[in-house]
Amino acid sequence: MKTNLPNILNEKILKDYQRLNENDSFEFACHSGVPCFNKCCHDVNIFLTPYDIIRLKNRLGIGSSEFLDKYTLLPIDENLRHPIVMLKMHEDTHACPFVSEKGCTVYEDRPWSCRMYPVGEATPNMNAHEDSFYFLLKEDVCKGYNEKGKTWTIKEWMKDQGVYDYILPGERFKQVSLHNFFTKAESIEPVKLEMFYMVCYDIDKFRSFVFESTFLKRFVVEEEQIELMQDDDLELLLFGFQWLRYSLFGEKVLEVNEEYAKPTA
Numbered sequence: 001m002k003t004n005l006p007n008i009l010n011e012k013i014l015k016d017y018q019r020l021n022e023n024d025s026f027e028f029a030c031h032s033g034v035p036c037f038n039k040c041c042h043d044v045n046i047f048l049t050p051y052d053i054i055r056l057k058n059r060l061g062i063g064s065s066e067f068l069d070k071y072t073l074l075p076i077d078e079n080l081r082h083p084i085v086m087l088k089m090h091e092d093t094h095a096c097p098f099v100s101e102k103g104c105t106v107y108e109d110r111p112w113s114c115r116m117y118p119v120g121e122a123t124p125n126m127n128a129h130e131d132s133f134y135f136l137l138k139e140d141v142c143k144g145y146n147e148k149g150k151t152w153t154i155k156e157w158m159k160d161q162g163v164y165d166y167i168l169p170g171e172r173f174k175q176v177s178l179h180n181f182f183t184k185a186e187s188i189e190p191v192k193l194e195m196f197y198m199v200c201y202d203i204d205k206f207r208s209f210v211f212e213s214t215f216l217k218r219f220v221v222e223e224e225q226i227e228l229m230q231d232d233d234l235e236l237l238l239f240g241f242q243w244l245r246y247s248l249f250g251e252k253v254l255e256v257n258e259e260y261a262k263p264t265a
Contacts (some may be wrong), residue, residue, distance in 0.1 A: 017120075019133035022155040024157050026136055028118060029147035031104065036143045041099040044101060046113055048072065048088040050200045051169035053085070053108040054233040056202075064204040071097055072201075081182035083197040087111065108162075112170065115161040118142060119154055123174060172241045173200065182247050192248055199240035205241055219254040 022031070048056075057067035073088045089096060098106045104114070118139075123132045132152050138145060158164060174246070176196075199206050207229070210216065216226065221239075228235040245251040 007084065013149050017135040020135060020154055022134065022158070024134070025153045026118075026157075027148065027151045027155075028144045029150045030144045034143050034147060037139050038099055038101070039115065040139075041093040041096040041104070043089065043217045044096070044184070046111055048087055048099055048169060048201075049112050049166070050173055050237055051166055051234070052111040053065055053201055054109070054203055054237065056106060058111040058233065059106050064202045068201060081185075082177060082193060083147070083190065083201070085189075085201050112166045114161050115166070117157070118144065119157055123178065126257050137167070169237060172238055175242050175247075176200070176244050179245075179249055195247060196244060199237075199244055203237055203240070208241075210236070214260075217260045218257055220257050 053064060053067060053072075056071070057064050060067065062070075068085070071088055072085045074083055075086055087096065089095060096104075096105060100108075104110055118137045120135045120137050121132065152160070155176065177200075198209065210229065225235070225239065231241055242253045246254045
């Protein structure tokens, strides 16, 4: 079963799996000739990152709200401290909605966890980066380990699979989603959880929030950045993470426009 460990620490992985670094190697190949082709795209939990949703909704040519409504679900778990989004499988076949007999139909924009597989990454403690590590998922359904002749280092695999485009938004998301605010607060106001959901997952709605309200009058934002955020979802997302750090955690990462805040005579 695939997992990108978005905020849930898998105790078995942390306890039992061999911890690897980017220079460790493994032998693996996946192609249409392996007997398990497409099987890993069935009955699987795929947690979507904010950047996953941007790539997928743009690939499909739809808005983020429509994508979330049609292709995702929110798992219910008493241990969850903030919203987490999962890809919705077909009810009858339990298959990924984007898989066909020939393979992935959104391959160039497939989610982070699909790119990484069979490599996983775990971050036990956001405040201790040295504890982050890679590991290999070896499942009975996957026969890619039986394909001989291709050896990868973790670093080579990530480069080949296009993972590095996901690193910056992924790290910024970790700074927010693994923040002590969520683990130490006795209760979190629903409005703050709604803000988290909008910024991280419903990027088009967040764009409306920024550009169709007094937001840009209340905060000092460079004109160049404003222009980028109008059309660039990634730029808007990175700014949104700053906004969450300011609005949820009280970090002084945004500058208030004092002129706008002054009372009028």
